[in-house]
Amino acid sequence: MTQPPRSSTRSVLGSLVLIAVVVGGGAAAFAYTAGWLSPQRLTPDKLVDAFTPPTGEPLGHRRNHAKGICFTGMFEANGAGSALSAAQVFIRGQYPVLGRFNLGTPDPNAPDATVRVRGIGLRISTPDGQEWRSAMIDPPFFPVSTPQAFYELLVASASKDPNAMKTFAGAHPEIAAFGAWAKSAPWTGSYAEERFNSLNSFVFVDSSGMEKTVRWSLLPAAQPIPVSPGDLAKRGPDFLEQEITERVRGGPLRWTMVVAVANLGDPTADPSQAWPEDRRAVEVGTLAVQRIQAERDGPCRDINFDPTVLPSGVRTSDDPFPAARSAAYAKSFDRRTAEAKEYPRTATDAKP
Amino acid sequence: MIGGRQRFTLLQRLLHWLMAVCILAMLFIGVGMVSTIMPKYLTLVSIHKPLGIAILVLALIRLVVRLRYGAPSLPADLPEPMKLAAYLSHYALYGLMIGMPLIGWAMLSAAAYPVVLFGDVRLPAILPHSDSLHALLWNAHFYLAFVFFALILLHVAAALFHALIRRDGVFDAMAPVSAHDEVAPAE
Numbered sequence: 209m210t211q212p213p214r215s216s217t218r219s220v221l222g223s224l225v226l227i228a229v230v231v232g233g234g235a236a237a238f239a240y241t242a243g244w245l246s247p248q249r250l251t252p253d254k255l256v257d258a259f260t261p262p263t264g265e266p267l268g269h270r271r272n273h274a275k276g277i278c279f280t281g282m283f284e285a286n287g288a289g290s291a292l293s294a295a296q297v298f299i300r301g302q303y304p305v306l307g308r309f310n311l312g313t314p315d316p317n318a319p320d321a322t323v324r325v326r327g328i329g330l331r332i333s334t335p336d337g338q339e340w341r342s343a344m345i346d347p348p349f350f351p352v353s354t355p356q357a358f359y360e361l362l363v364a365s366a367s368k369d370p371n372a373m374k375t376f377a378g379a380h381p382e383i384a385a386f387g388a389w390a391k392s393a394p395w396t397g398s399y400a401e402e403r404f405n406s407l408n409s410f411v412f413v414d415s416s417g418m419e420k421t422v423r424w425s426l427l428p429a430a431q432p433i434p435v436s437p438g439d440l441a442k443r444g445p446d447f448l449e450q451e452i453t454e455r456v457r458g459g460p461l462r463w464t465m466v467v468a469v470a471n472l473g474d475p476t477a478d479p480s481q482a483w484p485e486d487r488r489a490v491e492v493g494t495l496a497v498q499r500i501q502a503e504r505d506g507p508c509r510d511i512n513f514d515p516t517v518l519p520s521g522v523r524t525s526d527d528p529f530p531a532a533r534s535a536a537y538a539k540s541f542d543r544r545t546a547e548a549k550e551y552p553r554t555a556t557d558a559k560p
Numbered sequence: 561m562i563g564g565r566q567r568f569t570l571l572q573r574l575l576h577w578l579m580a581v582c583i584l585a586m587l588f589i590g591v592g593m594v595s596t597i598m599p600k601y602l603t604l605v606s607i608h609k610p611l612g613i614a615i616l617v618l619a620l621i622r623l624v625v626r627l628r629y630g631a632p633s634l635p636a637d638l639p640e641p642m643k644l645a646a647y648l649s650h651y652a653l654y655g656l657m658i659g660m661p662l663i664g665w666a667m668l669s670a671a672a673y674p675v676v677l678f679g680d681v682r683l684p685a686i687l688p689h690s691d692s693l694h695a696l697l698w699n700a701h702f703y704l705a706f707v708f709f710a711l712i713l714l715h716v717a718a719a720l721f722h723a724l725i726r727r728d729g730v731f732d733a734m735a736p737v738s739a740h741d742e743v744a745p746a747e
Contacts, residue, residue, distance in 0.1 A: 223724035230720060231713045238709055241588050243595035251595045337682055339674050355597055510691050511672060516602055520680050524602060532597040534605075541671065542698050545691035 252539040258362035268551025271540040276310030278506030289492030293412035295521030296334040308508035321440035329513030338519035344404035350479035351386035355532035382480040394434035401432040407479040426463035505555040512541040616661035667697035
């Protein structure tokens with residue numbers, strides 16, 4: 209068989225144009241997918257950049273909740289959660305926990321008394337190799353309804369325009385409830401006295417496949433003792449870390465984990481709206497915090513408490529925040545692990 | 561047969577086109593997922609991981625098949641620089657098909673993320689928890705993805721160049737169906 213004839217000059221030109229169109233089209237589609245042609249797209253980079261405090265990016269640290277302290281302990285499941293979820297973590301037993309108490313600030317050097325929102329990150333591991341990670345905070349509801357609104361809130365709070373916050377509050381009236389909480393809720397002098405809430409909803413799936421939308425909270429065994437912000441300001445800049453270290457030395461600290469089950473029609477997709485108090489609440493176990501370690505050399509430092517790392521039997525719901533948080537936490541993690549030399553460990557044997 | 565050339569075996573052609581779809585989907589999913597915070601982020605990530613492992617498995621099968629059956633030789637009249645480019649780009653493509661999933665898997669391991677394929681199916685960590693390894697692998701995964709896509713564009717351009725301009729049978733060797741009524745190659 210003879211070789212087919214080579215192309216004429218004209219058809220060569222046509223072919224080259226076709227090749228250019230195919231390659232150019234492919235590159236353009238890729239660029240579009242990557243968001244390079246959509247500057248308005250809210251990317252994880254943009255969201256994380258919006259946290260940058262006036263003092264600059266906290267190199268080597270988390271981009272939000274940047275100040276914290278590690279702990280280890282146990283989650284003691286009482287078995288009641290198995291009625292809601294097939295996850296092993298709810299079967300009666302003890303499961304190791306790695307966690308982190310933290311402050312809702314992008315400044316790792318913020319004085320403890322200046323930060324309104326306190327949080328806890330948890331990683332509970334079960335023998336089946338699964339993990340349940342969660343990051344919770346102490347307000348009873350989130351400031352805004354959507355991740356986009358949260359981004360706009362960050363931009364407005366950092367804005368030099370004196371009307372920026374007023375304009376934002378006009379467009380997102382749900383922020384008013386959070387403002388009222390921040391102003392009126394009592395402060396305490398200890399992480400041990402805080403109630404921490406998932407705020408986001410998730411879906412529990414039981415062994416028969418039944419699904420329930422839930423939120424969970426950690427209720428402190430310690431009685432909260434209100435302390436005025438003025439009195440807290442007189443304590444040292446790291447009083448929360450010193451207090452919790454001292455307190456755990458005296459014995460484990462406990463929180464009861466309570467799972468609230470949504471009724472049909474409850475706002476499962478909007479963490480700015482609390483569910484009514486009378487919702488079915490199931491106590492599923494107890495968190496026992498047994499040992500505190502400084503973050504710098506501690507085991508929580510290089511853990512991303514990504515709230516979408518869930519065991520089988522728990523999955524995300526229609527709440528848009530866990531996805532946004534997962535994307536942003538990953539970005540924060542990628543940045544800080546690449547900047548580890550900016551936040552060097554001091555102990556040599558600290559690697560987990 | 562064109563000039564004594566053979567086509568790739570049916571298995572090789574099947575693997576090639578199946579992987580072409582998988583790898584293109586993978587690159588678009590990858591670049592798309594890291595640019596969004598919408599709920600589809602989680603969906604895309606949950607496809608990216610098992611698809612990556614599927615590509616790794618397919619690439620290893622393909623490598624064995626390639627070592628077993630070889631490839632049709634390039635046309636004798638193909639200029640030497642183009643031959644060299646063809647050989648080098650194919651080594652690079654094989655390297656990326658096998659390397660990218662391994663780098664991704666290693667990167668998740670170094671970050672102490674559970675590597676979930678689907679449901680209860682999880683892969684073990686292949687590296688210890690380490691921020692420096694994570695940073696290194698993250699950069700490799702990120703930049704090599706663009707190298708991979710650029711190589712694929714080059715590969716497509718070269719394939720079309722062979723198909724439309726040189727018409728030398730190189731494209732035909734991997735075409736899903738032959739453009740010419742040649743007899744079935746001896747496989």
